[in-house]
Each structure stands twice: as structure tokens, then as C-alpha cells.
Amino acid sequence: MQVFSTFNHSIYLELAIVALERSGIPKSQILAIPLEVKDDHFLLFDSIHQSDGISLFDIAAGLATAFAVIGVSVGFILTWGPIYWGLIGAASGFIIGFLINFIYYSLNYSYPNTKSHRKGDLSAFLWDSLFH
Known part of the structure; x- marks a missing residue:
């Protein structure tokens, strides 16, 4: 049967x-x-109902944190001060991390x-x- x-x-x-x-x-x-x-493509953001197992946010968040700390530390010496340079560092770290993940997954991860x-x-x- x-x-x-x-x-x-x-x-x-x-x-x-x-x-x-x-x-x-x-x-x-x-x-x-x-x-x-x-x-045949991956989504930039996962929803609560669908996830493809790719995270474009993890390296971006880590680099944003690292660049923000460096920006704040260097900002004490520079003209604009630590707050502006911390925000600039966080934004640039997030963008760099997001682009690294996006390019990596675009080149290496494709559905058949x-x-x-x-x-x-x-x-x-x-x-x-x-x-x-």
C-alpha cells in the first residue's frame, strides 16, 4: 500500500x-x-515566515561596533569630537560589513x-x- x-x-x-x-x-x-x-536569488532581509539562512547583518554589526569604538577614540583628538566620529565610524563599518557580505554571497551562494x-x-x- x-x-x-x-x-x-x-x-x-x-x-x-x-x-x-x-x-x-x-x-x-x-x-x-x-x-x-x-x-534563484537571496533576499536582503529575512521575515518571520521565511528565512534562507543567509545573514547580511552579522559582519555589518560587528564592523559597525569596531569602527564606532575606533571613531570615538580618535574623535577625542579630531575637530568634530567623539560623538560625530563614533557615528561616522559606525555607519562606515556597517556599510563596509554589509557590502562584504553582499558581495561574498552574490559570488559564492547561488541556488541551482x-x-x-x-x-x-x-x-x-x-x-x-x-x-x-
Whole structure:
């Protein structure tokens, strides 16, 4: 007997698969395939409902903090004072960190071309797995 069903991917689906495995169904008899096609680009900001695992904010925040500390320290000597130079350092550190992450992920992180081959590969995989 084969049972087919569609679900949105969530932690509850993972828990249901684990419950099926614990009830005695072997892992080789369970097939879960995501039906959602991913975009071929990454988003600048994650939302509460969707995350692609890329953070463009972490290095930017670290460099903003470091440049702000340096700007404040040097600002005691310079004309505008520590507050302005701290803000200038924080802004420039954030922009540099954001650009580093953006360029790195633009060059090194790309989704495979799923729009042209996804349907054929998925249907072939399903038919092959049905009869084996």
C-alpha cells in the first residue's frame, strides 16, 4: 500500500516522519519531497515566515561596533569630537560589513537553476521511486 499526501514543510512534518519511523516503517519506505520551488536569488532581509539562512547583518554589526569604538577614540583628538566620529565610524563599518557580505554571497551562494529542470527531474524521480 502506498499513501500520498501534500504538506507544507514545517517542524510538525518532521515530527510526523519521525513518528512513522518509530512505529516500524523503515526509512527507505518514506519519501518526502519539497514541492516549493526556491527562487534563484537571496533576499536582503529575512521575515518571520521565511528565512534562507543567509545573514547580511552579522559582519555589518560587528564592523559597525569596531569602527564606532575606533571613531570615538580618535574623535577625542579630531575637530568634530567623539560623538560625530563614533557615528561616522559606525555607519562606515556597517556599510563596509554589509557590502562584504553582499558581495561574498552574490559570488559564492547561488541556488541551482531550478526553474528549467525541476519539473522533469521531480517527475522522473517520483516514477523511479514508485516502482523500486
